Amino acid sequence: MAIKRRVTTVLALSITTALLAAGCGGGESDQPAESELYKNPVTLTWWHNASQDGPGKEYWQKVAKDFNALHPTVTIEIEGIETNQLQRTRLPAALLSNDPPDIFQAWGGGEIREQVDADYLKDITDLVKDEVANIGSSAEIWAVNGRQYGLPYRMGIEGIWYNKDMFQRAGITAPPTTFDELNEAVTKLKAINVVPIAVGAGDKWPAAHWWYNFAMRACSVDTLKKASTDLDFEDPCFVKAGEDLKSFIDTQPFQPNFIATPGQNDPTSANGMLANGKAAMELMGDWNKGTLDTVAEDTEALNKFIGWFPVPAITGSAGDPKAALGGGDGFACAKNAPAECVEFLKYIVSPEVQKGYAETGTGLPVAKGAESGVADPALRSVLEATTSATYVQLWLDTAFGSTVGNAMNDAIVAIFAGNGTPQQVVDAMKSAARK
Amino acid sequence: MTSTNQTLNPAGGAVAPPAGLRPARRNAGRAAVTRRKWYEIIGLTAPAIVVYVMFVLVPMGFAFYYSLFRWRGVGPPTDFIGFDNYVMAFQDPIFLDALRNNAIIVFGSLAIQGPIALGVALLLNRTFRGRTLFRLLAFVPYVLAEVTVGIMWKLILTDGGTFDALLRAVGLGGLVQPWLADLDIVIWTLLFVLTWKYVGFAIILLLAGLSNVPQELNEAAQIDGASWWQIQRHVTLPLLGPTIRIWMFLSMIGSLQVFDVIWVTSVPAVRSLGASATMATYMVDNGFFARLWGYGNAVAVILFAISFVAALLFQRFLLRRDIEGAITRKAN
Numbered sequence: 185m186a187i188k189r190r191v192t193t194v195l196a197l198s199i200t201t202a203l204l205a206a207g208c209g210g211g212e213s214d215q216p217a218e219s220e221l222y223k224n225p226v227t228l229t230w231w232h233n234a235s236q237d238g239p240g241k242e243y244w245q246k247v248a249k250d251f252n253a254l255h256p257t258v259t260i261e262i263e264g265i266e267t268n269q270l271q272r273t274r275l276p277a278a279l280l281s282n283d284p285p286d287i288f289q290a291w292g293g294g295e296i297r298e299q300v301d302a303d304y305l306k307d308i309t310d311l312v313k314d315e316v317a318n319i320g321s322s323a324e325i326w327a328v329n330g331r332q333y334g335l336p337y338r339m340g341i342e343g344i345w346y347n348k349d350m351f352q353r354a355g356i357t358a359p360p361t362t363f364d365e366l367n368e369a370v371t372k373l374k375a376i377n378v379v380p381i382a383v384g385a386g387d388k389w390p391a392a393h394w395w396y397n398f399a400m401r402a403c404s405v406d407t408l409k410k411a412s413t414d415l416d417f418e419d420p421c422f423v424k425a426g427e428d429l430k431s432f433i434d435t436q437p438f439q440p441n442f443i444a445t446p447g448q449n450d451p452t453s454a455n456g457m458l459a460n461g462k463a464a465m466e467l468m469g470d471w472n473k474g475t476l477d478t479v480a481e482d483t484e485a486l487n488k489f490i491g492w493f494p495v496p497a498i499t500g501s502a503g504d505p506k507a508a509l510g511g512g513d514g515f516a517c518a519k520n521a522p523a524e525c526v527e528f529l530k531y532i533v534s535p536e537v538q539k540g541y542a543e544t545g546t547g548l549p550v551a552k553g554a555e556s557g558v559a560d561p562a563l564r565s566v567l568e569a570t571t572s573a574t575y576v577q578l579w580l581d582t583a584f585g586s587t588v589g590n591a592m593n594d595a596i597v598a599i600f601a602g603n604g605t606p607q608q609v610v611d612a613m614k615s616a617a618r619k
Numbered sequence: 620m621t622s623t624n625q626t627l628n629p630a631g632g633a634v635a636p637p638a639g640l641r642p643a644r645r646n647a648g649r650a651a652v653t654r655r656k657w658y659e660i661i662g663l664t665a666p667a668i669v670v671y672v673m674f675v676l677v678p679m680g681f682a683f684y685y686s687l688f689r690w691r692g693v694g695p696p697t698d699f700i701g702f703d704n705y706v707m708a709f710q711d712p713i714f715l716d717a718l719r720n721n722a723i724i725v726f727g728s729l730a731i732q733g734p735i736a737l738g739v740a741l742l743l744n745r746t747f748r749g750r751t752l753f754r755l756l757a758f759v760p761y762v763l764a765e766v767t768v769g770i771m772w773k774l775i776l777t778d779g780g781t782f783d784a785l786l787r788a789v790g791l792g793g794l795v796q797p798w799l800a801d802l803d804i805v806i807w808t809l810l811f812v813l814t815w816k817y818v819g820f821a822i823i824l825l826l827a828g829l830s831n832v833p834q835e836l837n838e839a840a841q842i843d844g845a846s847w848w849q850i851q852r853h854v855t856l857p858l859l860g861p862t863i864r865i866w867m868f869l870s871m872i873g874s875l876q877v878f879d880v881i882w883v884t885s886v887p888a889v890r891s892l893g894a895s896a897t898m899a900t901y902m903v904d905n906g907f908f909a910r911l912w913g914y915g916n917a918v919a920v921i922l923f924a925i926s927f928v929a930a931l932l933f934q935r936f937l938l939r940r941d942i943e944g945a946i947t948r949k950a951n
Contacts, residue, residue, distance in 0.1 A: 268908075272907040272908060272910075273907060276692045276693070276910075279693075280692060280693075280694075298691065298693045299693060301693065301694070302693040302694035303694075304693075385888050386886030386887065386888045386889065387886065387887055387888065388887050388888050388891060391888065440778070440797075441778050441797040441800035441801075442800075443800050443802075443886075443888050443889060443892075444777075444778070444797065444799045444800035444805075444885075444886050444888070444889055445778075445800075445886075446886055452774070452777050452778075452780075585910070586691075586908065586909060586910035587691065587909050587910050587911060590904075590905075590908055590909035590910075591909065593891075594891040594892075597888045597891060597892065598892060600888075601802065601888070601892055603802075603892070616909070619689070619707075619911055619914070
């Protein structure tokens with residue numbers, strides 16, 4: 185799934201393509217129902233997860249309005265629903281009762297596999313070839329057995345967000361590139377009496393992501409791919425990941441009582457600690473810039489001190505040091521959605537709309553030709569690292585599906601709490617795969 | 620309709636011993652009245668019964684049906700596994716932790732809220748200036764929304780939060796604990812929050828009960844030379860019995876099903892380790908978040924069965940006299 189996004193692609197060319205695509209609205213020749221498109225008025229219902237007032241939500245409103253201006257026959261009804269509610273209850277219930285929205289949030293990985301098995305989604309393979317080519321291999325996360333069922337609009341790898349001022353005060357000259365260097369940095373930061381790393385273990389996944397990254401380093405890319413498709417966790421590297429995590433936790437790099445610290449969204453969260461100068465580092469995805477902004481007391485100061493570096497490598501391990509863990513957000517069309525749904529999906533991932541999305545600062549775009557929309561320097565380094573990663577592994581809990589993912593996260597949290605073992609994580613994953 | 624009944628009835632009257640026309644007609648009238656009463660009952664309760672069946676009984680039936688499947692909520696349930704989900708629940712140490720936590724909350728609430736509420740209610744039942752204000756204050760936590768209470772206490776009890784600062788300010792800094800992070804302490808912290816939240820309900824209920832205790836009995840006891848304590852012990856308390864028992868019943872059922880305050884105050888990690896999970900939070904964590912819908916339904920059925928049996932036992936042995944004739948048969 186190597187992401188080969190060429191920043192050097194001639195920008196003008198992509199923008200021209202974008203204008204053409206947007207202007208002609210699906211004028212490709214391989215369009216089967218071409219003559220029927222935009223003939224009759226249709227209403228598309230759209231469920232996305234930008235539920236909170238802010239640039240993300242406003243942007244989708246604008247996108248829907250613009251699309252309607254281009255194609256007056258298409259009216260779009262938007263509902264923004266909080267992620268957990270959307271993913272855990274609203275969508276499953278709507279799909280199950282055969283009354284789904286036409287276009288809706290899709291997270292890829294294990295979940296989209298299950299949805300395809302249940303025949304919920306529209307196969308859009310032949311309609312979105314150009315878009316997939318422009319997005320690159322990350323679109324594979326929304327494909328099942330070689331068929332495309334959804335497209336991403338946001339994608340990024342995770343890394344360590346850090347406080348440059350604290351690093352300087354602690355005498356750390358360059359961001360750590362290996363775990364040995366990271367351990368050194370932790371020691372130096374402790375010496376100046378700051379919390380080296382904040383982790384929102386209370387929400388489980390921020391803690392689990394540390395284990396994922398140790399697994400990225402311990403396991404070969406082939407092992408990881410096999411684990412995602414076959415739920416095969418026999419390889420000893422998964423136990424090794426837990427052992428490495430345990431010895432890392434034993435160096436006490438995290439804030440005290442991290443087991444009850446929430447991940448983001450309030451000042452007492454791990455996010456809040458980093459944003460307000462109470463911790464030096466945090467492992468988090470590309471969306472972090474936006475969430476840090478909302479909890480920061482002084483956004484200006486935050487923008488000055490915040491930096492980003494990729495998760496360090498472990499010397500002599502089986503994993504590919506340039507492989508990274510990441511994930512994204514996408515949309516899919518319901519099986520019986522009108523053909524206009526696919527056109528709207530294509531519009532969302534067109535470079536022009538993607539550029540506007542990037543400008544909101546809520547996440548990194550996926551389409552080539554949208555890179556210039558990323559202004560923030562920290563986000564720029566995430567984008568560069570994402571582009572140069574040799575392999576991007578989807579978040580393991582998403583890749584393995586909710587059942588295995590949840591059991592895995594619970595068992596990892598137990599290691600953090602000091603009453604779990606590396607073997608128990610693998611046992612929990614295997615037993616959940618059978619549930 | 621009535622006339623038909625009347626003409627028909629003499630036949631029945633013939634069976635009866637030498638009854639004249641009058642008793643027969645009276646019987647006929649009574650039957651008609653009974654029938655009309657039933658039409659009224661059916662007519663008036665039908666909407667409620669339809670709603671009850673549709674939104675309570677049918678979903679309960681579905682819950683039980685789904686609980687027999689291995690089902691992740693994608694597509695219709697097809698993988699029938701009998702009672703495996705139930706076996707799985709009782710083999711999961713976290714579910715057993717949840718059961719234990721529910722037990723702590725049930726008995727802890729009764730043991731702590733009962734005496735406090737009784738004491739406060741007895742005090743507030745006396746006449747003094749500002750009584751209404753105090754009654755109002757005692758009831759405020761109960762009126763607040765659960766989520767508000769949860770977030771409020773989460774912020775107060777967080778590491779280095781208001782509560783810790785308060786302890787340090789009064790020189791009790793040594794007592795500071797990770798209230799919501801220590802896996803052995805958190806359930807007691809939550810019991811405290813629940814007590815704070817619900818004790819007002821017990822107080823208001825007992826105050827209502829107290830207002831039903833006739834003043835004359837107090838006066839009579841006073842004339843007999845009983846002290847305030849003796850009056851409370853021998854007159855008020857026995858008469859308050861039914862109210863106390865009803866409160867115990869409501870508190871018990873509420874404690875078995877407690878969800879929102881726990882869900883908001885305690886973070887997912889601590890819940891998933893079993894330290895603060897209750898049956899209800901366990902159900903949601905597993906049903907929705909682990910996407911084990913069949914299993915989640917099994918947990919729901921277990922929760923229902925436990926609450927139902929507890930309710931029946933309580934009614935059978937403690938509420939017997941209070942609800943005599945309603946559910947149990949009238950003694951004699």
